[in-house]
Amino acid sequence: MNESIKEIYGVFFEDALLDEIEKVGIQKSVKAGEVFMEVGDEVLKMPLLLNGAIKILRPDANGDELLLYFIESGDTCAMSFNCCMGNSKSKIRAVAEVDSVVLLIPKEKMDEWLVKYKSWRNFILESYQSRLNEVLGAVDMIAFKNMDERLLAYLQDKTKINHDSRLYTTHHEIANDLNTSRVVVSRLLKKLENNKEVVLHRKYIDVINL
DNA sequence: ACATTAAGTGATT
């Protein structure tokens, strides 16, 4: 386990910080599909993603959700940060996309490290920037893109995150993530299949164009 | 055999 912390975050942090992370971090496994964080949850510990992938959703009052972005351990700044700072409660829902492992850092340490380690400060700032960009990307998608483009982007994103061109998901789930109806997804997928971009099966989809 | 779930399709707004 100590290996993976250094493997993933060694490029960001100095050794002293890595040692501290090792000391106070609590490792936690999250199974695929498990809700890792819910709207309204008090966030007292900040998660660093060690491996796996997490999808970040913004649910509305009715429980309808919209996918904001995925987080993976290989990302430049791999953590769900925007939601975990300050004393505020989570405004998003985080669901494990695949079996994942996170390292929980107590909130107090985050503040402490912010003044103590330059590398930590940079990491936080970069992380903020990259999350903001991802949210802007999501906004662009909703505001300026048609459903077919959004679906294609979704499929590409998902294959990338899962490292698998075979997506084990249903039309219904996709519709939920994109906040549209299953019928629309089914029709658009059919179009993609006719264009030889995907092959449809019950319960899974093979993406041809990566 | 029957119920449930996933997906396909025409018609309407």
Next chain:
DNA sequence: AATCACTTAATGT
């Protein structure tokens, strides 16, 4: 692009 209504196919009990 959304909704309705209906069908078909696969899966579960």
